[in-house]
Amino acid sequence: MTEKNKLIEQIVGRYDGEVGMLIPMMQDLQAECGxxxxxxxxxxxxxxxxxxxxxxxxxxxxxxxxxxxxxAHEVTLCxxxxxxxxxxxxxxxxxxxxxxxEPGGTTRxxxxxxxxxxxxxxxxxxxxxxxxxxxxxxxxxxxxxxxxHSLRPAEEPAETGTKEAAT
Ligand code: FES
Numbered sequence: 001m002t003e004k005n006k007l008i009e010q011i012v013g014r015y016d017g018e019v020g021m022l023i024p025m026m027q028d029l030q031a032e033c034g035x036x037x038x039x040x041x042x043x044x045x046x047x048x049x050x051x052x053x054x055x056x057x058x059x060x061x062x063x064x065x066x067x068x069x070x071x072a073h074e075v076t077l078c079x080x081x082x083x084x085x086x087x088x089x090x091x092x093x094x095x096x097x098x099x100x101x102e103p104g105g106t107t108r109x110x111x112x113x114x115x116x117x118x119x120x121x122x123x124x125x126x127x128x129x130x131x132x133x134x135x136x137x138x139x140x141x142x143x144x145x146x147x148x149h150s151l152r153p154a155e156e157p158a159e160t161g162t163k164e165a166a167t
Contacts, residue, residue, distance in 0.1 A: 008043045035066045072154035073112040076130040080119035083127040094141035
Protein backbone atom coordinates (compact mmCIF):
# COMPACT_ATOMS: atom_id res chain seq x y z
CA MET A 1 0.00 0.00 0.00
CA THR A 2 1.41 3.41 -0.93
CA GLU A 3 1.84 6.20 1.60
CA LYS A 4 -0.97 8.06 -0.10
CA ASN A 5 -3.37 5.11 0.20
CA LYS A 6 -2.35 4.54 3.82
CA LEU A 7 -3.11 8.14 4.66
CA ILE A 8 -6.49 8.03 2.94
CA GLU A 9 -7.36 4.78 4.73
CA GLN A 10 -6.37 6.29 8.06
CA ILE A 11 -8.49 9.40 7.50
CA VAL A 12 -11.51 7.50 6.16
CA GLY A 13 -11.19 5.08 9.10
CA ARG A 14 -11.42 7.96 11.59
CA TYR A 15 -14.94 8.63 10.32
CA ASP A 16 -15.99 5.01 9.70
CA GLY A 17 -16.12 5.71 5.97
CA GLU A 18 -19.18 7.97 6.43
CA VAL A 19 -19.66 9.91 3.20
CA GLY A 20 -21.46 12.60 5.23
CA MET A 21 -18.10 13.30 6.92
CA LEU A 22 -16.47 14.29 3.65
CA ILE A 23 -15.63 17.82 4.81
CA PRO A 24 -13.85 16.77 8.03
CA MET A 25 -12.01 14.14 6.01
CA MET A 26 -10.78 16.75 3.58
CA GLN A 27 -9.86 19.04 6.47
CA ASP A 28 -7.78 16.22 7.92
CA LEU A 29 -6.16 15.58 4.57
CA GLN A 30 -5.28 19.24 4.26
CA ALA A 31 -3.92 19.28 7.81
CA GLU A 32 -1.67 16.31 6.95
CA CYS A 33 -0.42 17.56 3.56
CA GLY A 34 -0.69 21.33 3.96
CA UNK A 35 -3.02 21.39 0.96
CA UNK A 36 -5.18 18.98 -1.03
CA UNK A 37 -2.95 17.21 -3.55
CA UNK A 38 -4.94 16.21 -6.68
CA UNK A 39 -3.88 12.56 -6.40
CA UNK A 40 -5.07 12.31 -2.82
CA UNK A 41 -8.40 13.90 -3.69
CA UNK A 42 -8.81 11.40 -6.53
CA UNK A 43 -7.94 8.55 -4.17
CA UNK A 44 -10.46 9.77 -1.57
CA UNK A 45 -13.12 10.04 -4.26
CA UNK A 46 -12.51 6.42 -5.32
CA UNK A 47 -12.33 5.12 -1.77
CA UNK A 48 -15.66 6.71 -0.83
CA UNK A 49 -17.33 6.11 -4.18
CA UNK A 50 -18.13 9.81 -4.41
CA UNK A 51 -17.72 11.53 -7.79
CA UNK A 52 -14.58 13.63 -8.08
CA UNK A 53 -16.71 16.57 -9.23
CA UNK A 54 -18.51 16.53 -5.88
CA UNK A 55 -15.23 16.72 -3.98
CA UNK A 56 -14.05 19.61 -6.10
CA UNK A 57 -17.41 21.36 -5.65
CA UNK A 58 -16.78 21.23 -1.89
CA UNK A 59 -13.17 22.36 -2.26
CA UNK A 60 -14.08 25.39 -4.35
CA UNK A 61 -17.04 26.32 -2.16
CA UNK A 62 -15.01 26.59 1.06
CA UNK A 63 -12.24 29.14 0.84
CA UNK A 64 -10.32 27.38 3.63
CA UNK A 65 -9.43 24.54 1.26
CA UNK A 66 -6.37 24.92 -0.91
CA UNK A 67 -5.35 22.96 -3.96
CA UNK A 68 -1.76 24.15 -4.00
CA UNK A 69 0.99 24.15 -1.36
CA UNK A 70 1.09 27.21 0.83
CA UNK A 71 3.39 30.05 -0.17
CA ALA A 72 5.89 31.71 2.15
CA HIS A 73 3.44 34.59 2.55
CA GLU A 74 -0.32 34.75 2.81
CA VAL A 75 -1.97 37.42 0.67
CA THR A 76 -5.69 38.07 0.94
CA LEU A 77 -7.44 40.55 -1.28
CA CYS A 78 -10.93 41.63 -0.36
CA UNK A 79 -13.35 41.43 -3.27
CA UNK A 80 -16.39 42.31 -1.16
CA UNK A 81 -18.89 44.84 -2.49
CA UNK A 82 -17.31 47.94 -0.98
CA UNK A 83 -13.79 46.99 -1.99
CA UNK A 84 -14.99 45.93 -5.41
CA UNK A 85 -16.69 49.27 -5.99
CA UNK A 86 -13.43 50.94 -5.08
CA UNK A 87 -11.38 49.02 -7.63
CA UNK A 88 -10.52 45.67 -6.04
CA UNK A 89 -11.47 43.93 -9.30
CA UNK A 90 -8.69 45.67 -11.21
CA UNK A 91 -6.26 45.03 -8.36
CA UNK A 92 -7.08 41.34 -8.51
CA UNK A 93 -6.57 41.30 -12.28
CA UNK A 94 -3.26 43.10 -11.91
CA UNK A 95 -2.04 40.51 -9.37
CA UNK A 96 -3.22 37.60 -11.53
CA UNK A 97 -1.47 39.07 -14.57
CA UNK A 98 1.74 40.07 -12.85
CA UNK A 99 2.30 36.94 -10.77
CA UNK A 100 0.37 34.41 -12.87
CA UNK A 101 -1.52 33.25 -9.82
CA GLU A 102 -5.24 32.62 -9.52
CA PRO A 103 -7.21 33.24 -6.33
CA GLY A 104 -6.86 30.12 -4.20
CA GLY A 105 -3.48 29.39 -5.76
CA THR A 106 0.18 29.90 -4.95
CA THR A 107 2.82 31.54 -7.12
CA ARG A 108 5.11 29.08 -8.92
CA UNK A 109 8.06 30.11 -6.77
CA UNK A 110 5.85 29.61 -3.66
CA UNK A 111 6.46 33.22 -2.67
CA UNK A 112 2.83 33.77 -1.71
CA UNK A 113 -0.57 32.20 -1.63
CA UNK A 114 -3.29 34.39 -3.01
CA UNK A 115 -6.80 34.37 -1.63
CA UNK A 116 -9.80 36.44 -2.56
CA UNK A 117 -12.48 36.84 0.09
CA UNK A 118 -15.82 38.59 0.42
CA UNK A 119 -15.05 41.00 3.27
CA UNK A 120 -12.27 41.29 5.78
CA UNK A 121 -14.36 43.49 8.05
CA UNK A 122 -12.56 46.74 7.29
CA UNK A 123 -14.89 48.24 4.65
CA UNK A 124 -14.11 51.82 5.72
CA UNK A 125 -10.53 51.21 4.59
CA UNK A 126 -11.46 49.81 1.16
CA UNK A 127 -9.92 48.50 -0.92
CA UNK A 128 -8.08 46.27 1.49
CA UNK A 129 -5.31 43.73 1.01
CA UNK A 130 -4.01 41.69 3.95
CA UNK A 131 -0.46 40.39 3.82
CA UNK A 132 0.60 38.00 6.58
CA UNK A 133 -2.07 39.47 8.82
CA UNK A 134 -1.08 43.07 8.16
CA UNK A 135 -3.85 45.24 6.69
CA UNK A 136 -2.99 47.53 3.79
CA UNK A 137 -5.79 50.01 3.21
CA UNK A 138 -6.69 52.13 0.21
CA UNK A 139 -4.51 50.00 -2.05
CA UNK A 140 -4.31 50.56 -5.78
CA UNK A 141 -3.09 48.14 -8.44
CA UNK A 142 0.29 49.89 -8.35
CA UNK A 143 0.69 49.90 -4.57
CA UNK A 144 -0.54 46.29 -4.29
CA UNK A 145 2.04 45.12 -6.84
CA UNK A 146 4.72 47.13 -5.09
CA UNK A 147 3.89 45.50 -1.75
CA UNK A 148 3.92 42.03 -3.31
CA HIS A 149 7.21 42.66 -5.12
CA SER A 150 8.77 43.60 -1.77
CA LEU A 151 8.00 40.15 -0.34
CA ARG A 152 10.96 37.86 0.12
CA PRO A 153 11.16 34.07 0.32
CA ALA A 154 10.71 32.72 3.85
CA GLU A 155 14.43 32.22 4.51
CA GLU A 156 15.37 35.81 3.62
CA PRO A 157 14.46 38.71 5.87
CA ALA A 158 11.58 40.73 4.40
CA GLU A 159 12.19 44.29 3.28
CA THR A 160 9.58 46.31 5.06
CA GLY A 161 10.75 49.79 4.14
CA THR A 162 10.22 50.85 7.75
CA LYS A 163 12.75 51.13 10.51
CA GLU A 164 12.26 49.93 14.02
CA ALA A 165 11.87 52.79 16.47
CA ALA A 166 14.84 53.23 18.77
CA THR A 167 13.98 52.33 22.33
S1 FES B 1 -15.89 44.76 1.52
FE1 FES B 1 -13.77 44.80 1.68
S2 FES B 1 -13.43 44.98 3.80
FE2 FES B 1 -15.55 44.82 3.62
